[in-house]
Amino acid sequence: MRQEPHLNDGLLVKALDGELTGAEKIDVEIHLADCQECLDRLDHWADFSIEIARVVDAVPTAAARHSHERLLTAMSDAREPDRASEKQTPRWRTPAWVAALAACLAIVTLFSIRIARHSPKQNGASFAIRTDSRQRSSPAAIAHVRPDQPVKRRTVLARNNAPAKSNSAAGPAVDGFWPLPYSNPALPVDSADVLRVRVRLSALTEAGVVTAAPAADDPWVQADVLLGADGEPRGIRLLQASATE
Amino acid sequence: MPCMNASVGEDAPPGDTAPDRVVLDQYHREQAPLRRYLAFLGINIDTAEEIVQEAFLRLHSHLRGGGDRTNLRAWLYRVAHNLARNEQSSAHNRLCGPMDDEALLRGASIRNGYTPESLFLNRERDKKLKAAIGALSASQRECLVLRAQGMKYREIAAILDLSISAVGENVQRGLEKLKGLL
Numbered sequence: 001m002r003q004e005p006h007l008n009d010g011l012l013v014k015a016l017d018g019e020l021t022g023a024e025k026i027d028v029e030i031h032l033a034d035c036q037e038c039l040d041r042l043d044h045w046a047d048f049s050i051e052i053a054r055v056v057d058a059v060p061t062a063a064a065r066h067s068h069e070r071l072l073t074a075m076s077d078a079r080e081p082d083r084a085s086e087k088q089t090p091r092w093r094t095p096a097w098v099a100a101l102a103a104c105l106a107i108v109t110l111f112s113i114r115i116a117r118h119s120p121k122q123n124g125a126s127f128a129i130r131t132d133s134r135q136r137s138s139p140a141a142i143a144h145v146r147p148d149q150p151v152k153r154r155t156v157l158a159r160n161n162a163p164a165k166s167n168s169a170a171g172p173a174v175d176g177f178w179p180l181p182y183s184n185p186a187l188p189v190d191s192a193d194v195l196r197v198r199v200r201l202s203a204l205t206e207a208g209v210v211t212a213a214p215a216a217d218d219p220w221v222q223a224d225v226l227l228g229a230d231g232e233p234r235g236i237r238l239l240q241a242s243a244t245e
Numbered sequence: 246m247p248c249m250n251a252s253v254g255e256d257a258p259p260g261d262t263a264p265d266r267v268v269l270d271q272y273h274r275e276q277a278p279l280r281r282y283l284a285f286l287g288i289n290i291d292t293a294e295e296i297v298q299e300a301f302l303r304l305h306s307h308l309r310g311g312g313d314r315t316n317l318r319a320w321l322y323r324v325a326h327n328l329a330r331n332e333q334s335s336a337h338n339r340l341c342g343p344m345d346d347e348a349l350l351r352g353a354s355i356r357n358g359y360t361p362e363s364l365f366l367n368r369e370r371d372k373k374l375k376a377a378i379g380a381l382s383a384s385q386r387e388c389l390v391l392r393a394q395g396m397k398y399r400e401i402a403a404i405l406d407l408s409i410s411a412v413g414e415n416v417q418r419g420l421e422k423l424k425g426l427l
Binding site (some may be wrong): 009010014017018019045048049051052053054055056058059061068070071072074075078192213214 | 265268269272274276277278280281284294297298299302305306309370371374375377389390392394395397398409413414416419420421423424
């Protein structure tokens with residue numbers, strides 16, 4: 001017989017329920033391997049637990065014959081308010097409303113672009129003529145057609161030299177403005193600006209605006225540059241050659 | 246010992262997350278043990294039916310709301326336990342009287358396949374045992390009934406809002422008290 005104390009009932013019940021910690025489990029297994037008395041007590045608690053479970057399990061539970069159907073109906077009813085609220089909520093209308101507005105705006109924009117392209121008043125060339133006429137009527141006005149929108153880069157040279165002769169390889173000149181070879185003449189030039197600049201004649205030759213061979217001294221020339229609404233240059237108009245610096 | 250049932254949330258396929266299916270699976274598995282537990286809490290049959298329905302509906306709502314699925318069984322019992330406590334604390338509910346012994350034995354004979362002779366021999370003891378369970382404190386009774394339903398201590402602790410050590414203590418003291426009453 002073992003001389004050490006037997007396992008208490010708490011440990012035996014925990015062993016029966018599989019709730020022992022690692023250390024407790026080792027101790028209990030070692031003890032039970034050599035203690036018939038504790039094994040008998042363990043069996044007793046096991047039988048007693050089965051008896052309790054049997055009594056608990058014997059409680060009748062067939063009271064609700066239509067309980068399953070009731071639950072199904074209740075679950076279905078629980079889903080209906082959500083569906084109804086989804087129908088009533090304006091969330092689905094908002095995207096439709098926005099989509100309709102967006103479609104209208106797209107149509108209006110599309111027609112505006114088409115009208116602008118086919119309207120002579122929106123043509124870049126005629127705009128350039130108009131701005132050019134403004135400049136001519138006001139010699140003091142320097143290059144910038146729209147004073148309410150200042151231009152960052154503006155070179156003002158007013159020298160009364162002879163105009164430089166030029167021949168553009170990019171196309172015909174309209175009111176003195178020659179389309180730049182890389183510009184897209186189809187783009188609208190509304191809200192355009194005209195900048196007066198001075199450039200080397202060789203630069204114009206390299207750009208294809210002037211076909212004549214530059215002189216040896218590569219003089220400076222004055223030119224008006226027509227800028228589109230996007231800030232990109234559309235055309236250039238040579239004004240006069242400046243003094244060589 | 247009763248079998249250890251795993252919760253649906255643990256053994257359901259990972260992709261099978263339809264709330265209706267999970268609820269019905271849980272219902273088929275747990276509604277009877279849940280009614281037994283409620284009976285041992287002193288809830289009459291009609292009230293137990295309402296509590297079971299409400300508990301599963303809340304489970305349905307819980308799942309549809311994306312609630313945690315780690316231990317739905319303990320979640321379900323906890324809801325039912327709290328509903329039962331609310332019912333008992335209200336003036337509209339009365340504790341049911343002693344359970345119908347005939348029904349108890351009838352259920353036992355059907356479920357366990359006992360012969361009339363064995364039923365007769367066990368009848369008196371079952372009566373005493375049932376009466377003894379009813380004489381336990383509420384915590385001891387709840388812990389023992391949930392243990393008899395195959396719950397682990399951690400599940401019982403989650404349902405009854407107790408510590409695991411407190412559950413072990415209630416189980417041990419409840420068993421010793423039952424043993425002394427028989």
